[in-house]
Amino acid sequence: MSSHHIIRENQEPALIIANGEACSMDLLNELLEWSPLVVVLDSAMERVMELGIKVDVLIGDFDRDFDAHYYREKQYPIEIIHQADQESTDLEKAFHYLLSRNFTAVNVVWATGKRADHAFTNISNIVRFRDRLKIVLFDDYSKIYTIPYTFEKWYAAQTIISLIPIGTVHGISTQNLLYPLDNETLTVGYRTGSSNRVKEDGFVKITYTDGDLLMMECHD
Known part of the structure; x- marks a missing residue:
């Protein structure tokens, strides 16, 4: 056992x-x-x-x-x-x-x-x-968790990252992602941040103003 x-x-x-x-x-x-x-x-x-x-x-x-x-x-x-x-x-x-x-x-x-x-x-x-x-x-294939309003973590380049809102999340801005967000809104069922990627080795920073945002670190 x-x-x-x-x-x-x-x-x-x-x-x-x-x-x-x-x-x-x-x-x-x-x-x-x-x-x-x-x-x-x-x-x-x-x-x-x-x-x-x-x-x-x-x-x-x-x-x-x-x-x-x-x-x-x-x-x-x-x-x-x-x-x-x-x-x-x-x-x-x-x-x-x-x-x-x-x-x-x-x-x-x-x-x-x-x-x-x-x-x-x-x-x-x-x-x-x-x-x-x-x-x-x-x-x-995935590691899933909620992130705080200010989130920062080191990732290797090309790491797959999905930002999935539960409901609506406002004021999302990112740094060091291939497809950046700048004070934008995501809403489940309408627009999500699925299948983004880390641009280069280093820290990824994500901020948002309100709502519930899930981080999904994924690999195929």
Whole structure:
């Protein structure tokens, strides 16, 4: 059984395993190595156990046949949290749980792919937590997270960057992108900043005045 118990302090991001398309084991093991807590959504538990991963917390509404004793026996010690609230997704339940544990950051895998409605909801809903929890979604092709009103980071030339608004975002300006923005507006469904590229090795700077803006660092 794979062990991730390298660190037991909340300064490192927790890891949530959702129930979308599986990522590569290389990526999963890289994230597990530095995760002090592994949280699995109930619908993914069997898939995770097949990989021999030690789970700390199992959370969800358990709306299918569920045998708590079985999981406690196979994954001891494990915390099992039943939340029947149908007004939030299991992923949102996991975010709230981490906030209750005073975590400030979390990485999420298996949250994209498979059903389009689940993937879209998982990606767009992270903006609701932007002021309380640093959330980064990973899959084999993308790294997705919200960015603050002023953002600056070093990138290699030709790195694919997509700026995706959730709703409408105003006053967007960029530096060191192949297709620059200058005090412009992006609106989901009408105009987005998809498939831009870093112009040259160095820092990319992005500023905007209001709204919720996602950064997607992508590769083919």
